[in-house]
Amino acid sequence: MRLGAFGVLLLAACSSALTQSNSGSQSEPRVVVVPPDELSGNPAVPSSSVRSEPAAAAIPEKGDSGQQYASASAGSGQVSIARKHSYNSCNVPGKQIALTFDDGPHPELTPKLLDYLKERGIKATFFVIGKNAAAHPEIIKRMVDEGHEVGNHSWSHPALNKLSAAGVSSELDKTSEAVASACGAKPHVMRPPYGATNAALNRKFDEEFGMKAILWDVDPLDWKYRNSARVTSQILENAKPGSIILSHDIHATTVAAMPATLDGLLQKGFTFVTVSELISLDRPVEVASAKPAPSANP
Ligand code: NI
Numbered sequence: 001m002r003l004g005a006f007g008v009l010l011l012a013a014c015s016s017a018l019t020q021s022n023s024g025s026q027s028e029p030r031v032v033v034v035p036p037d038e039l040s041g042n043p044a045v046p047s048s049s050v051r052s053e054p055a056a057a058a059i060p061e062k063g064d065s066g067q068q069y070a071s072a073s074a075g076s077g078q079v080s081i082a083r084k085h086s087y088n089s090c091n092v093p094g095k096q097i098a099l100t101f102d103d104g105p106h107p108e109l110t111p112k113l114l115d116y117l118k119e120r121g122i123k124a125t126f127f128v129i130g131k132n133a134a135a136h137p138e139i140i141k142r143m144v145d146e147g148h149e150v151g152n153h154s155w156s157h158p159a160l161n162k163l164s165a166a167g168v169s170s171e172l173d174k175t176s177e178a179v180a181s182a183c184g185a186k187p188h189v190m191r192p193p194y195g196a197t198n199a200a201l202n203r204k205f206d207e208e209f210g211m212k213a214i215l216w217d218v219d220p221l222d223w224k225y226r227n228s229a230r231v232t233s234q235i236l237e238n239a240k241p242g243s244i245i246l247s248h249d250i251h252a253t254t255v256a257a258m259p260a261t262l263d264g265l266l267q268k269g270f271t272f273v274t275v276s277e278l279i280s281l282d283r284p285v286e287v288a289s290a291k292p293a294p295s296a297n298p
Contacts, residue, residue: 085202086213087275090242090282095270097239098278099124100216101249102153102191105132105139109255114142116258120266123147125275126249127191127214130155130175137182144183149274152176152190152211159196168201172209189214189275214275216246223248228257236264242282244275 090096104110105128117124126143128150133140143150154160154171155178163171176186190211192201202213220234231254235245247254265272273281 084212084282085199085206086197086215087244087279087282088215089217089240089244090278091285092242092278092281093283094281095241095268096273096278096281097241097243097245097265097270098273098275099245099247100127100151100191100214100275101125101247101254102127103129103132103157104249105136105143106250107136107139109252110136110139110249111142113249113255113258114139114146114148116255116262117148118146120262122262122266122272123149123274123277124272125149125151125189125214127151127153127189128175128179129153129157130171130178133175133182134178137178140179140182144185147274149189149276150179150183150187151214151275152179152187154190154193157193159194160192161196161198161201168204172205172211176209176211187211189279191215212279214244216244218243218245220245220247222251222254222257226251226253228253228260231257232261232264235261236268239265239268239270241270242278244278 090098099122101110101113101124104126110126126148128140130152133150140150152172152175155174156171158167158171160168160171172190180186188211190205190209191214192205195215197205197213197215205211205213217240218235218238220231220238222231225231231247235247239245249255
């Protein structure tokens with residue numbers, strides 16, 4: 001339904017966004033800000049994306065990353081620059097990737113992982129559970145002191161799309177406060193537990209809570225297959241420039257996989273940035289026009 005209505009949706013999104021632009025002549029080129037989730041043509045991350053597994057396992061939603069940057073609607077003279085609320089990966093100029101670790105901090109495993117990262121000068125992003133952060137503030141402080149980014153993964157790991165607005169606020173605010181009290185700054189990025197989100201929620205996370213929703217494009221299913229060799233091979237086979245790689249620092253097999261994984265990624269020439277740094281490198285992907293430009297000499 002929404003796929004078929006893509007053109008209408010695009011125009012509707014453009015016109016609803018025109019309040020942010022001038023309301024003058026229709027013929028003048030102009031820039032409008034369009035919520036990207038409405039442009040993807042994807043029935044963006046419906047409630048069916050809720051995973052029943054105990055940890056994040058969503059398959060990346062196609063069209064929720066690069067294609068979120070939509071450009072010209074053909075022949076209209078309009079240029080749309082999408083404001084992205086969520087990311088599965090980024091379109092970057094080099095071989096930058098972002099490693100992300102969810103569900104910690106874990107009192108023994110996370111410090112061990114931090115050691116592995118430090119030995120190699122690698123920066124990562126930790127999407128922490130608020131109650132774990134509150135229990136181990138010294139680990140949060142160490143993360144930040146060593147150049148890593150700390151993101152919000154909710155207080156108690158519920159599916160946020162099943163909660164009331166007050167429930168979502170409580171989960172996110174308590175976690176951001178726990179992180180801030182540990183390291184002095186609130187997170188700028190969040191990851192919805194189970195990848196359970198939708199376009200409206202992603203916009204809410206961004207506009208109301210000041211956090212981009214960070215999904216992923218590489219998932220070794222490390223929570224499911226507790227096999228270090230598999231974690232390493234899955235990540236090495238699937239990482240590409242701009243990737244956001246998901247794994248969990250609460251599993252011994254995952255942390256044990258990291259020395260070989262990190263060394264393998266280094267050997268492939270990847271460089272490691274935090275999620276916020278990766279986002280800052282993200283560039284629009286051109287979307288081909290459906291129709292050729294009108295002739296200058298009619
Ligand atoms: Ni999780």
